[in-house]
Amino acid sequence: MKRILFLVFFFQLSLLTQAQDVNALVQKVKDKINLVNDYEAGGKMKTNVTFLKVPVAAVKLYFKKPNKLKIKNEKGISFIPRGAVNINMSNVLSSGKYSVLDAGNDKIGNTAVKVVKLLPEDDNAEVVLSTLYIDPVNHVILKTKTTTRDNGTYELEMGFGKYIAWGLPDKIIFSFNTKDYKMPKGVTFDFDDGTKKKTPEEKEKLKNQKGKVEISVSSYSINKGIADSVFN
Amino acid sequence: MWNLLQIELYKIFRKPRTYLAFAIIAAFIFLIQLGLLVNGKDWMKFMLGSLDETMAFNYDELINGYAVCFVVLNLLLVHVPILVALVAGDVVSGEASMGTLRLLAAKPVSRTQIILAKYFATAVYVFALLLWIAIISLVISIAVFGTNDLVVAKTNGLQVIESNDVLWRYFCAFGFAFIAMMVVAAISLLLSVLSENSIGPIVATVGIIIVCTLISEMEIPIYQKYIKPYLFTTYMLGWKGFFYIGSTDDNETIRGSIQYLPGILKSIAALLVYIVALVGASVFIFRKKDILS
Amino acid sequence: MASIIQVSNLSKQFKDIHAVEDLSFTVEEGDVYGFLGQNGAGKSTSIRMLLTLIKPTAGSISIFGKDLSTNRNEILKQVGAVIEKPDLYKYLSAYDNLAIFAKMSGIKADKKLLMDQLKMVGLDERANSKVKTFSQGMKQRLGIAVALIHNPRLIILDEPTNGLDPQGIADMRNLILQLSREMGKTIVVSSHLLSEIELVANRMLIIHKGKKIVEGKVAELLDPSRSLVQIETSDNTATREKLQQTKWSSSLQNKEGKLQLKMNKEDVPQLIAELVAMQVQVISVDPMHSLEDYFLSLTTQPGHVESFAN
Numbered sequence: 001m002k003r004i005l006f007l008v009f010f011f012q013l014s015l016l017t018q019a020q021d022v023n024a025l026v027q028k029v030k031d032k033i034n035l036v037n038d039y040e041a042g043g044k045m046k047t048n049v050t051f052l053k054v055p056v057a058a059v060k061l062y063f064k065k066p067n068k069l070k071i072k073n074e075k076g077i078s079f080i081p082r083g084a085v086n087i088n089m090s091n092v093l094s095s096g097k098y099s100v101l102d103a104g105n106d107k108i109g110n111t112a113v114k115v116v117k118l119l120p121e122d123d124n125a126e127v128v129l130s131t132l133y134i135d136p137v138n139h140v141i142l143k144t145k146t147t148t149r150d151n152g153t154y155e156l157e158m159g160f161g162k163y164i165a166w167g168l169p170d171k172i173i174f175s176f177n178t179k180d181y182k183m184p185k186g187v188t189f190d191f192d193d194g195t196k197k198k199t200p201e202e203k204e205k206l207k208n209q210k211g212k213v214e215i216s217v218s219s220y221s222i223n224k225g226i227a228d229s230v231f232n
Numbered sequence: 233m234w235n236l237l238q239i240e241l242y243k244i245f246r247k248p249r250t251y252l253a254f255a256i257i258a259a260f261i262f263l264i265q266l267g268l269l270v271n272g273k274d275w276m277k278f279m280l281g282s283l284d285e286t287m288a289f290n291y292d293e294l295i296n297g298y299a300v301c302f303v304v305l306n307l308l309l310v311h312v313p314i315l316v317a318l319v320a321g322d323v324v325s326g327e328a329s330m331g332t333l334r335l336l337a338a339k340p341v342s343r344t345q346i347i348l349a350k351y352f353a354t355a356v357y358v359f360a361l362l363l364w365i366a367i368i369s370l371v372i373s374i375a376v377f378g379t380n381d382l383v384v385a386k387t388n389g390l391q392v393i394e395s396n397d398v399l400w401r402y403f404c405a406f407g408f409a410f411i412a413m414m415v416v417a418a419i420s421l422l423l424s425v426l427s428e429n430s431i432g433p434i435v436a437t438v439g440i441i442i443v444c445t446l447i448s449e450m451e452i453p454i455y456q457k458y459i460k461p462y463l464f465t466t467y468m469l470g471w472k473g474f475f476y477i478g479s480t481d482d483n484e485t486i487r488g489s490i491q492y493l494p495g496i497l498k499s500i501a502a503l504l505v506y507i508v509a510l511v512g513a514s515v516f517i518f519r520k521k522d523i524l525s
Numbered sequence: 526m527a528s529i530i531q532v533s534n535l536s537k538q539f540k541d542i543h544a545v546e547d548l549s550f551t552v553e554e555g556d557v558y559g560f561l562g563q564n565g566a567g568k569s570t571s572i573r574m575l576l577t578l579i580k581p582t583a584g585s586i587s588i589f590g591k592d593l594s595t596n597r598n599e600i601l602k603q604v605g606a607v608i609e610k611p612d613l614y615k616y617l618s619a620y621d622n623l624a625i626f627a628k629m630s631g632i633k634a635d636k637k638l639l640m641d642q643l644k645m646v647g648l649d650e651r652a653n654s655k656v657k658t659f660s661q662g663m664k665q666r667l668g669i670a671v672a673l674i675h676n677p678r679l680i681i682l683d684e685p686t687n688g689l690d691p692q693g694i695a696d697m698r699n700l701i702l703q704l705s706r707e708m709g710k711t712i713v714v715s716s717h718l719l720s721e722i723e724l725v726a727n728r729m730l731i732i733h734k735g736k737k738i739v740e741g742k743v744a745e746l747l748d749p750s751r752s753l754v755q756i757e758t759s760d761n762t763a764t765r766e767k768l769q770q771t772k773w774s775s776s777l778q779n780k781e782g783k784l785q786l787k788m789n790k791e792d793v794p795q796l797i798a799e800l801v802a803m804q805v806q807v808i809s810v811d812p813m814h815s816l817e818d819y820f821l822s823l824t825t826q827p828g829h830v831e832s833f834a835n
Contacts, residue, residue, distance in 0.1 A: 046484060048482040050389065051389030052390055054483075054485055077293045079288070080289070238628075239625050243617075248616065332614055335671070338577065338578055338606050338608065339626070339629040340598040522579040
C-alpha cells in the first residue's frame with residue numbers, strides 16, 4: 001500500500017516537473033512568435049478538397065498581431081476554409097488562459113518533438129483542445145491538432161526553412177475533415193455527363209475525406225507595418 | 233438550293249413573329265442583368281446558402297460577367313426551344329394554312345429541296361438567335377460586370393475556372409446549344425410537315441420537350457434504364473459539360489481541360505442522330521404527302 | 526397538233542373514297558380546256574395530280590410528251606397555275622411575292638420584268654403594299670401574275686372566278702381569251718359553272734363523282750342538234766320495240782325503263798307525229814335541250830348524266 005502511494009506521489013511529482021518544462025518550452029515558442037508584429041508573405045496556395053476544384057492560386061498572406069490573418073488571391077476567386085484563417089498559431093497561443101499538459105515525445109519526420117496539449121480554461125472558448133508538436137531545439141511548432149467547438153478538427157503542419165529564426169514556416173499544410181462543410185443545395189443545374197454515378201456510400205466516403213490547403217511561401221516581408229484596412 | 237435557301241430566309245426574316253423571339257430574349261436577359269446588378273450579392277448569398285459559414289470568399293468577385301452569362305444560359309437555354317418551335321413549327325404548316333404550300337410544291341423544285349431549304353433556313357435563324365443571346369448575355373455582361381474567375385456550382389461541389397480559361401468554353405457551349413436547338417427545330421419540322429395549322433406543331437413541340445424532360449429528370453429506375461438513354465432531352469444540357477473542368481487526383485483544376493469529354497461527344501453524337509432521323513423522316517413524309525391545303 | 530396533256534386511267538383513292546376514278550383525257554396545244562364539275566366532283570384532285578401536289582393511286586400523266594412522274598421539274602418549269610384561292614404570303618408585298626415565285630420557277634427576273642408583270646395585272650401602283658391589304662380580286666390578279674411570271678407554255682387555272690365580283694369575272698374571262706388567242710398558251714380552266722366554261726373553252730370535260738361523264742369540243746357538246754329527248758308513253762317497252770323498226774333506232778338510248786332519244790330538237794314534232802301514227806299513246810315528250818340542263822340536274826337526277834356517258 002505504501003509502495004503504491006509512493007508510486008502515485010512520484011508520478012504526480014514527475015508530472016509537475018514535466019509541466020514546468022513544457023510551460024517553459026511553450027513560453028519560448030511564444031516568445032519567438034512574438035518577434036513578429038506583422039508580415040506580408042507571397043506564395044502559392046493549393047487546395048485539395050473533393051468538393052472544391054480550384055486552380056493553384058498565387059496568394060498573399062497578411063498577418064498582424066495579435067491575431068489578424070488574411071489570405072488574398074492575387075487575382076481570381078478563392079475559397080478558403082474558414083478554419084484556416086481563424087486557427088493560426090498565435091490565435092491558439094495568445095488567446096486567453098490554458099493549461100499545458102505534457103503528452104510525451106514523438107517524431108515528425110526525423111525530428112524529435114515534444115508533444116504538448118493545451119486546454120483552454122474558458123469552457124466557452126472556440127478551441128476545445130490543441131495538441132502541439134514542438135521542435136524543442138528551434139522552438140517552433142511543427143504540427144498542431146486543434147479541436148474546435150464549431151469547426152471540427154484541424155491539423156496544421158509546418159515546414160521551416162530560411163525564416164526559422166522568426167518562427168515563420170515556408171510551408172503550411174492545413175488539413176481538416178470535410179464532413180462539416182456545408183454545400184449549396186438545389187441551386188445547381190446539374191447535367192448528367194455520363195460519368196459513373198456514385199452510390200450514397202461512396203458519396204458519404206467522399207464527404208468524410210480530409211481536405212487540405214497547402215501554402216508554400218516564397219518570401220516574407222516582416223515587421224514593415226500593415227494597415228488594418230487590409231484585413232477587412 | 234442556294235436560291236431556295238435565300239427565299240426561305242427571306243420568308244422567315246420578314247415575319248414579325250421571328251423578331252418576337254429576339255425581343256423576348258433581350259428583355260429576359262436585361263431583366264437578369266438588371267436584377268444581378270442591383271441585388272446580385274443577396275441573390276448569390278441566397279443561392280450559395282450557408283456556404284460562407286465554412287468558406288471565406290468574396291461575393292462581389294463571384295458576380296462577374298462570366299458568372300452572369302452562366303446564370304443567363306442556365307435559366308434561358310431551357311426556354312429557347314419554345315422560341316425555336318415558334319419559327320420552325322411554322323415553316324411547313326404555316327404555309328399550308330396560309331395556302332402558299334400548294335404554290336410552292338407546284339414549282340420546279342423537289343420536295344426534298346424544299347424541306348432541306350426550310351431546315352437550313354431554320355438553322356440560320358437558330359444561329360442568329362444564339363448569336364443574339366451570346367452578344368447580349370456575354371458581351372454586355374462582361375462590359376457591365378467585368379471578368380473574373382467563373383465559379384460553377386454542381387451538386388457535389390464548387391469549381392473555379394480561371395478567367396482566361398472561360399471564353400472558349402462559352403464558344404463551345406453555344407456551339408453545343410446550336411446542335412441541341414437544331415434537334416428541337418427538327419422535331420418542329422416533322423410536326424410541321426404532319427400538320428396543316430401552325431399552332432399545333434409549336435404546342436406539340438413544347439409538349440414533347442416538357443414530357444421528355446420530366447421523364448429524363450424523374451429518377452424512376454425503369455425510366456432511367458430503358459427510356460432515358462433514348463430521349464433527346466437527356467443530351468440537351470450537354471453544353472454544361474464544357475464548364476465541368478478536369479482536375480488532378482488532388483483536386484487541382486487543369487486549365488483548358490474538360491472533366492468528361494466523351495460524355496459531351498456522346499451527347500453530340502446522339503443529338504446528330506436525332507437530327508438526321510427527324511429531318512430524314514420529314515423529307516420522307518413530305519415527299520409522300522398529298523398536298524390538300 | 527401535239528398533245529400537251531395526256532392523262533390515262535388516272536385514279537386517286539383517299540382511304541375509302543374514290544376521288545378520281547379511271548379518268549382519261551387529252552389536252553391539245555392551244556386548247557382552252559374546260560374542266561367542269563360540281564364541287565367535290567374530283568376537279569381539284571385531278572388538277573392537283575397534274576401539278577404533282579397529289580400522287581395518283583393509279584394511271585399516268587404525261588405533259589409535253591414526257592412522263593410527269595419522272596420529268597417533274599423539267600415539266601413544271603413550263604407550267605403556271607392558280608390553284609383555288611390565290612393565297613400568297615400575306616406579310617409580304619405584291620412585288621416580293623412575285624419575286625419569290627419567279628425565283629422558285631427558276632428564272633432570273635429583274636425589277637423591270639416584275640414591274641411589267643404587275644402592270645399587266647394592274648397592280649403596279651400597289652407593288653409595295655402588303656398582300657394582306659389586298660381585296661380578293663387584287664389577290665386573284667396577283668395570283669395570275671405569279672402564274673405567268675415565268676412565261677409558261679401551259680397554264681392551269683383552278684376555279685379562277687371563285688369569289689370574284691362580276692367585273693372580276695369578266696376580266697378573268699378576257700385574260701384567258703387573251704392568253705389563248707394572242708399568246709398561244711394552252712390553258713386548263715376548271716369551274717363548276719358551265720356558263721364560264723362555255724364562254725372561254727374550246728374543249729371540255731365533265732367530271733362527276735370522280736368519273737368522266739363526257740369529253741369533247743364545246744361547240745359539239747352544246748350543239749342544240751344533239752339534244753336528249755325523253756318520252757313517256759302508256760307502254761314504254763312496246764314503244765321501244767316499235768321505234769326500233771324505224772329510222773329512230775340509231776337515236777335510241779339504252780336506258781332501262783326510260784325511253785330516251787338523242788336527236789335534233791327540230792325533229793321532235795316529226796317524232797310525235799310518227800308515234801301517234803304508230804298508235805302509241807304519248808303521255809309526255811320532254812326535250813332536254815342543252816348540256817347545261819343535264820349538268821344542272823346532275824345532283825337531282827343522276828340518271829340523266831349516266832345516259833350521257835355512252
